Amino acid sequence: MVEITVPGLLDHTFAGILRSQKADFVATTDGDTFIAQHGAARVETTDWPGWPTGLSADDTIIETFVAGAVDVAATSNNEPFVSAWQPIAEWMNITVRSALADVGVQLRADAYITTSFTPTDELEGIAHLDDDQFVPAESVSMVAIVGEHAGPRVATAALGHPPLRPMAPIMFEAAQRDGFANNETDHCLCAADELVVFPQFGQLHAGPSSAHVANAGPARQLLVMRAPVLS
Incomplete structure (x- = not known):
């Protein structure tokens, strides 16, 4: 039986x-x-x-911001999206850094914040990894996400894999990825507009497909922050 949980509060254990x-x-x-x-x-x-x-847009729009300890700067001038997303990018930078600091986690470098606007009928809900490169001594890094209409699903049970050599990529089998996308694997289900954090390396996760949010609105916005962490 598949176990579906909700995120617990960020604490020193998760830190x-x-x-x-x-x-x-x-x-x-x-x-x-x-x-x-x-x-x-x-x-x-x-x-x-x-x-x-x-x-509004007919196709997916993606913008990236570079977020230091204080300043958040857009990497393009694509209006009106950059100006519309600047305040929430700044909010995420301050909020995530503060929450991590409260549990003893420090970011090692600038963070990158990605904002996106995707028409609902283009949402695919594909299970994927943000970081698949196995560099043993490297930080697992962190990713923080807020999703409109629905949050991400993040795997919670260890997944089998062929022997993994240093510097090689993680390559889960198609059956594992499809099973996760179809809710056949233990996972954590995050709510809409809920700010969550999790490790970036090796974590299988997925956003909603169009079927999940068909009646929620014509598009979904997404806010994602990624950064390496001091071990």
């Missing part, structure tokens, strides 16, 4: 997971290799500014 090195997520038991899956942790927020309104 320890975020400070891990990639080697900590790869285990071999009785000759079998497994990639640990940790789900997501929720960041308590009371000041979420909400999604900008009035945006």
Whole structure:
């Protein structure tokens, strides 16, 4: 039976997971290799500014912001999207950095914040990894997400994998990816407009497909922050 959970509050235990090195997520038991899956942790927020309104596009729009400890700068001048998303990118940078600092997690470098606008009928809900490169001593890094209409699903049970050599990519089988996308694998289900964080390396996750949010609206906005973590 598939176990579906909700994110617990970000705490010092989950902070320890975020400070891990990639080697900590790869285990071999009785000759079998497994990639640990940790789900997501929720960041308590009371000041979420909400999604900008009035945006429209026929195709997916993606913008990237570089986020330092103080300043957040867009990498393009694609209006009206950049101006509309600047305030929520700044909010995410401050909120995530503060929440991580409260549990003893420090980012090692600038973060990258990606904002997107996707017509609902283009949402695919494909299971994927944000970082698949196994560099054993490297930070697992962190990703923070807020999704409109529905949050991400993040795997919570270790997944089998062929023996993994350093510098090689994680390559889950199609059956594993499809099973996860079809809710056949234990996972953490995040709510709409809920700010969550989880490790970036090796974590199988997916957003909603068009069928999941068919009646929610004509498009979905997404806010994602990625950064390496000091171990």
